[in-house]
Structure formats: structure tokens, C-alpha cells
Amino acid sequence: MTHDLILTGGRVIDPSQSLDAVTDIAFAQGKVSAVGQNLKRDAGTKIQDASGFIVTPGLIDLHTHVYWGGTSLGVDPDLYAKKSGVTTSVDTGSAGPGNFPGFAKHVIEPARSRIYAYLHVSHAGIYGFSTDVHVGESEDMRLMDPRGAVRVAAEFPDHIVGIKVRVGRHASGDQGIAPLDVALQAADEAGIPLMAHIDEPPPTYEDVLAKLRPGDVLTHAFRPFPNAPVTVQGTIKPAVLAARKRGVLFDIGHGMGSFAFKTARAMLANGFEPDTISSDVHALCINGPAHDLVTTMSKFLCLGMGLTDVIRASTETPARAIKRHDLGTLKVGSLGDATLIRIDEGRFDYVDVTGEHLEGEKRIAPHGMVMRGEWWG
Structure with missing residues (x-):
């Protein structure tokens, strides 16, 4: 050859x-x-x-926001790729059923780097997140669009790898965990995994984990108190261990509010490494504290995680999470x-x-x- x-x-x-x-x-x-x-x-x-x-293998950032020009959070995927060495960005819910075709046509398909997406179950995705406006898209159940999500996921199987939902006090407000129930129904119907965002309670970390299926991803998994995965004594919550045992994947999703050294030290001290390391890069954290995937990887290297394990969590395992087994490897x-x-x-x-x-x-x-x-x- x-x-x-x-x-x-x-x-x-x-x-x-x-x-x-x-x-x-x-x-x-x-x-x-x-x-x-x-x-x-x-x-x-x-x-x-x-x-x-x-x-x-080409680095895979499992949690990004690259709907540049379509949402206030979006960053340019190719500029980000070249800056960070990320060959595959997985956008996590920037677009929903109502605007995903535009994301596909104007960003995903023209990009030089690879882009996959978790489709938001909310009709317009994450539409109200900026320095001046912060509206949790899961606060209004009228925006939940499971039928549309199933339809659009079937229309774009080469781009869409799962369903995304955000729950927590900031993302779902008084609706609590209800948007997660809707998203799980959509993911079941579409036959694809789910990624769940969690922020401050309600719902609790345990409540969210209890609903996740094998192959689903909990992002912001090493977040700070409140809704941290560890107790005040520094032990891992039993629900976390049970979820990993049944195949739930734990993703970092650093972002602007979702990763703490204190939590990471406790998790690593208990032998619990993240399944996937991701940046949650977006317009409000690309200049810090997250910056990019390699910075997040560097933090884990400095916390004592082995280099091979850091690379695995940024290549092989995220490829498995999105069921793209021809990525995350250098096999012939x-x-x-x-x-x-x-x-x-x-x-x-x-x-x-x-x-x-x-x-x-x-x-x-x-x-x-x-x-x-x-x-x-």
C-alpha cells in the first residue's frame, strides 16, 4: 500500500x-x-x-459547545480544534429539534474537524445562556420536545450520538427532575444514549444517578458542593459506586462552574477516576477556568492520574461513549x-x-x- x-x-x-x-x-x-x-x-x-x-489517537472532547453563531455559548470548532489538538468535538445540547438542521448545515458539515452532537430534548437547545441572560431551558416543560427529538435523531444519524438534558436548580428550576424523565423516554424511543447535566439541587446527585442506564453519561461528575459525589468525610456516595457498577459513565465537563480540585482529590484518593475527561468549553469559559481539553487533562495529570489513563479518558473511552469505535484508536x-x-x-x-x-x-x-x-x- x-x-x-x-x-x-x-x-x-x-x-x-x-x-x-x-x-x-x-x-x-x-x-x-x-x-x-x-x-x-x-x-x-x-x-x-x-x-x-x-x-x-485524535483527542475527543466529549463536552463542548460549538454551535458558533447559532447560540451565545458557541465557539468556532476549527479554531478550537487547532488551538487544543482536539480532532473531534462533541457538542452537548447547544441545539434542539427546532434548530438542529441549521447547526448541521452551517457548522457541522463545513467544519474541517469532526463534530458530533447530543441533541437537546428542549426544542431550541440552550438558548438563554450568556453573561447578561441566564434562562434554564428546562424550566419550562412546554419546551420539552421528545417527539421532535426522536424524529430529528432519526434524520441525522451521522451527526447525533445521543440525547442531552440539563437538570438542577439553575437548569430546570421548579421542574426538578421531570425533564430527565422526558429525555429518557426520548432516548429509549430513539435507541441512543443520554447525557445528563447536573448542577445544584434539586434534584440530588443520587436522584439523577438512579435513573441513568448503562452507557448513559453523567457530566459535571466531579462538581463542587452542593451536589458533589463525595460526602463531607471524603468517601464516595454509595449511589455513585452503584451507578458505575451498572455501566453509567462519569464525565468531567469542567466548564465555568462544574469542576473542583477538592472533589477530584477525594475521588482519586478513593480510586475513582473519571471515565471521560472533557472541557465543557464555551464562550464564557474558553478564557478560563476551563480553557480547553488539554488544560483539563493537565489538571488530572498534576493531580496524580497516570498519563496513559488521562489519554484513555480523552480518546478510547469517549469514542466508546458515542459508539464511534473507529475513533479514539490508531489501529490499522x-x-x-x-x-x-x-x-x-x-x-x-x-x-x-x-x-x-x-x-x-x-x-x-x-x-x-x-x-x-x-x-x-
Whole structure:
């Protein structure tokens, strides 16, 4: 086979293959075509030196808001991808059944980077979230649109990977957990997973977990008090352990109000690592405290999570969550996405949503990526 591109000399870390070695990765026709030493080069093969860098499967940010121009929260997906090394952004509920076709036509399909979406069960998605306006879209049950969600999910199966709902005092107000019940019915009918946002009670962390099914995702899982997953004594709540046992996935979704170092330390001390690390990047947190996926990954690296586990939580596991098994891996035949990162050492200031600062000694810095088999530096 003639390879279009070969990355040479990089340290390849691919948790999906238990691979951690200095080796070459080749791409052809938009897919991974070979992994190994001294891969054959033809006259038309492009060579990209990856020496001194770590090559991972293309990073997947499982929680983003990239409906740029369509919502006040949206950030430009390709600018974000190039800044952060994220090859796949999963938008989580920016659009609902009433406006998803515009999201697909004007953002998802023209983008160079990959975009998938959890479709909001609310008719217009997250429409009232800015520095000046904050209206929880789940506060008004008249906006719940399960029939529309099922219909639109069937119309856009290549884009939509699940149903999204937001519950909590800020998102659902007096409606409490009722929007979650509606969203679960829509997800069941459509045959796709659900991602549930949780903020301050009501409902409680335990109430939300009790309803989630295997393969569903709880985002903002390491949020601060109130509605943290740990007790004041620093132990993990029994409902959290029970939910993981039955297959519920725990996602970080850092954002502007949903990740605390205190919670993360307690969870990690109890041996409970997140299934997926995500940024919840949007217009109000892209300049801090979340910034991007690699910053969120760096925080976990500095908290003591192993590098391979941090990479797995940003590649292999999010790919499994969205049921795109040809992503999050560098196996031959998989889609041709890869990210080059470097681990900088020094003194780096990190901050969580409560204002707590952490001085870390490591930082994950993106260098470039391969997107659909082509180098994107």
C-alpha cells in the first residue's frame, strides 16, 4: 500500500492497543494504514517528524459547545480544534429539534474537524445562556420536545450520538427532575444514549444517578458542593459506586462552574477516576477556568492520574461513549485522526471553578494533529 503520510519518531501512546512505544504511524485514504518501524515510503509520501512528541489517537472532547453563531455559548470548532489538538468535538445540547438542521448545515458539515452532537430534548437547545441572560431551558416543560427529538435523531444519524438534558436548580428550576424523565423516554424511543447535566439541587446527585442506564453519561461528575459525589468525610456516595457498577459513565465537563480540585482529590484518593475527561468549553469559559481539553487533562495529570489513563479518558473511552469505535484508536483501518502533544515541565498555575489554585509541574501542550489522514499543524 502507498502511504499518503507517515509520522516518524514519535512516542505513540494508544491505550486501545496497550501501545506505548517509539514507532511510526502511516495514513492512507483518510485512515490509519500501518503502525511499525521503517514503513515503506514512496515518492508521494509526506513525512512529518514527530520526534520529541507523543502521538495519541485524535483527542475527543466529549463536552463542548460549538454551535458558533447559532447560540451565545458557541465557539468556532476549527479554531478550537487547532488551538487544543482536539480532532473531534462533541457538542452537548447547544441545539434542539427546532434548530438542529441549521447547526448541521452551517457548522457541522463545513467544519474541517469532526463534530458530533447530543441533541437537546428542549426544542431550541440552550438558548438563554450568556453573561447578561441566564434562562434554564428546562424550566419550562412546554419546551420539552421528545417527539421532535426522536424524529430529528432519526434524520441525522451521522451527526447525533445521543440525547442531552440539563437538570438542577439553575437548569430546570421548579421542574426538578421531570425533564430527565422526558429525555429518557426520548432516548429509549430513539435507541441512543443520554447525557445528563447536573448542577445544584434539586434534584440530588443520587436522584439523577438512579435513573441513568448503562452507557448513559453523567457530566459535571466531579462538581463542587452542593451536589458533589463525595460526602463531607471524603468517601464516595454509595449511589455513585452503584451507578458505575451498572455501566453509567462519569464525565468531567469542567466548564465555568462544574469542576473542583477538592472533589477530584477525594475521588482519586478513593480510586475513582473519571471515565471521560472533557472541557465543557464555551464562550464564557474558553478564557478560563476551563480553557480547553488539554488544560483539563493537565489538571488530572498534576493531580496524580497516570498519563496513559488521562489519554484513555480523552480518546478510547469517549469514542466508546458515542459508539464511534473507529475513533479514539490508531489501529490499522481506523479513521485517520491523531494528535501530537508535548509534556512541558515547570511551574504552572491551574484554577478550578471555586477559585482554588493548583501549582502543577506538568502541562500538556498540543503541537499539531492529523485530521482525516492529513497533517494539520
